Amino acid sequence: MKQKITLKKIAKEFGVSISTVSKALKDSHEISLEVKERIQAFAKYYHYKPNSLALNLRNQKTKTIGVIIPEIVHHFFTKVITGIEKLANDKGYNVMICLSNESYEKEVLNLEMLANGVVDGIIVSVAKETEEKDDYRHFSELINNGIPLVMFDRVVDQMNCNKVIADDKGGAFLATEQLFKNGCNKIALITTPDYVTVGRERKEGYFKALKEHNMAINEDHIIEVDEKLSIEEQLSTLFQGDSIPDGIFAVNEIYAATVMKVARNFGFHVPDDIEVIGFTNGLISEFTTPSLTTVAQHGRTMGQKALELLLDEIDTQDPEYQYKTHLIKTDLKIRNSTKKVQFQN
Amino acid sequence: MKQKITLKKIAKEFGVSISTVSKALKDSHEISLEVKERIQAFAKYYHYKPNSLALNLRNQKTKTIGVIIPEIVHHFFTKVITGIEKLANDKGYNVMICLSNESYEKEVLNLEMLANGVVDGIIVSVAKETEEKDDYRHFSELINNGIPLVMFDRVVDQMNCNKVIADDKGGAFLATEQLFKNGCNKIALITTPDYVTVGRERKEGYFKALKEHNMAINEDHIIEVDEKLSIEEQLSTLFQGDSIPDGIFAVNEIYAATVMKVARNFGFHVPDDIEVIGFTNGLISEFTTPSLTTVAQHGRTMGQKALELLLDEIDTQDPEYQYKTHLIKTDLKIRNSTKKVQFQN
């Protein structure tokens, strides 16, 4: 194995001190032109590169930012990462991705590891289990230790840090509103248990739209999916009662795609009998039959904004630095699971 | 901001030397029980954790491994990462994920960055542009520098390193064979340009199956998709000639899902008129109508095996260490885009 070239080795080669070499390579005026040129040529020839580990230790920073996400097999999160990665690269930062797998314990472990000097700042989307436990001390401690933290998508309201969230409520409202506009008046909601913040927000948007149309909330039309059980079975109840919905808003793509499948099995046609709108503009939506109308979340933008805020905090000297919560707007991507509206007002 | 606690600070607190503290925390027999207990209690109280950067520098290793993938918005790669991450975690390693975005230049940059002491080893799947350029010097140099490297999925045959590949040829053969078995005899292939190694391998498997059935290769039935153009348009040609296929094997999920859409637009029914099999067991396959029969690739297993090989190489002292190429078997996941076979032989 070829040994790595270091300042020390170059110094020995030229019979000068290490700092002479360091300065020569930085083109310092303290070093004579002749020496500089010879050292630079030598360093170039041997592909000298300052050792990152040494620099990290000296500078007390790593030019690396950490990202903790609950799941990587999830189109939305990969989109966010794409956004983070792109900007990070432009700014000379590396990205370290950790998976919490929706587990509280793993989130804590990841956080501890990253906090230990490994990264200059952290971007995180909270694990479901953590939301369920409602225990956020690991984040508070991080903030107390002065490590910049940005939360995105699944954020903790009371946490004192920068946040980026999609306009979940607005998007849900938009979706429900669209269903009304298309003539539906028995609109069902398929959502997650309430401890999932985004699910809660989307439900709020759905309620808001119902209210604006003076519709009462029909509990039979609201399914809180328990992912430990069969999703299809839970959704089947929608099509068995005496009040079968004519519109369905699902808080994610999988639920939306699954409910279309179930509806078809019950003999209903989408969008003629039932219209469906999902959340998250993932890959599946385009390939279902019919393709799914969704609320687009702009994951890339979200990732980019999160990193922007993080770098902002890392770079700031301002002792009065104020944390922001940035809202990413959502909008409808109309496909074929909703009817084409002929006369729009 | 709370200052990080270090050995130095603890030493000052107790009026002892740094090395005493270090030894005390390591429960060394050189230190008296009393001093040890006091120091340990103090350290515990203040959550002392050795600074990773310092350890990295001292040990000349980081307990981190780097992964370079072409795309993260890709179910297969996320599966692989899941596999890597899981095992890495069990073994006390961190994972640093870099994206090449299929770009040669970014791959080189990522490699340089990682090679510079940041990671103990690298797992990589080669970017398309690199395969096209056919320039692998950055990898050779890495190997020359003694940095452990494992290639997966898109590997470079001539590279002297550990490799993990899916049995692409075998899987493609299996798929084509299945179509024959179901009664197809005009089987089309939708593939990538030849420089993509996996596409080439899968084509080989397709050819092999054709040969075994004494079928000639019909160039009209082979579409090499150029991703810069419209995929749908390129696929349309399949349904316009005088020899319309009754079976289609596509080398990935997107092509398979898209060709089903196009076929439907041309009035054909899948699987009654045309049967379709895709490659990669992604998310889309389950939600298309009909759901897609695919060749499952076992991404997780692949990631796990890649990391296993990497750690093997990192840990080995053996100067005669032999590189291996591990083949991950593929198998068919039958869904509804192929006919149910009634009488299997």
Added chain:
DNA sequence: TTTTATTACGAAAACGTTAAAGTGCATTTT
């Protein structure tokens, strides 16, 4: 009583880098 162990700690080097401060010599200024 002298030598040898043992105990319990400290000093220093090492990982590779940077930057402030120091040094010896030549040149310029007063």
Added chain:
DNA sequence: AAAATGCACTTTAACGTTTTCGTAATAAAA
């Protein structure tokens, strides 16, 4: 001629850790 300046380096400290080696003081063995 003395003082100040400039040049081209070197020395040293620092980042935080581990580990080898050294060394006082005490205790045990000769």
